[in-house]
Amino acid sequence: MDMSDTASDGKSNKLEEDDQAMVRSVMNNSYNGTDLNTVYDPTPTFSGEGETDVYFEEYGGVGPGLIGITWCNDAMGEPPYACDQQHIRILPGYYSYAYGYGLVCHETGHAVGLLHGGNAYPTVNNEDLDTLHCMVKSSDTTRGLGPTNVANINSVY
Secondary structure, three states, X not given: XXXXXXXXXXXXXXXXXXXXXXXXXXXXXXXXXXOOOXXXXXXXXXXXXXXXXXEEEEOOOOOOOOOEEEEEOOEEOOOOOEEOOEEXXXXXOOOOOOOOXXXXXXXXXXXXXXXXXXXXXXXXXXXXXXXXXXXXOXXXXXXXXXXXXXXXXXXXX
């Protein structure tokens, strides 16, 4: 999984050094324990062959009441769609919880297919820390993926 934080113009919404360090920390400490191969790409590709898989950006407009959002930028194929590129947008770092460990882990979890507990099967409470770890709905935790999420990722990848 290639990941980057550099916009197509080379600077818009680019993460500051401390936010880049947080993304790398989450990838090294939580996601490298999965079957995913995470690589930081300083020169992302936004279309065509070799498109960067996950793109992180800092942006003030994530939506009412949200501190982070993940969406598929390039759906492929027939339903159920696969996604060629995921965008992760998190509020700027002047909020105490922005680009925190749990939030980066949470939004990256959505990018690789993890859901909130109420949307999962079997369903669990959205705040069930023992099962969901960083995928709790509040996502202000410092927890990483946890064994259930690692198993779910490995079953797909």
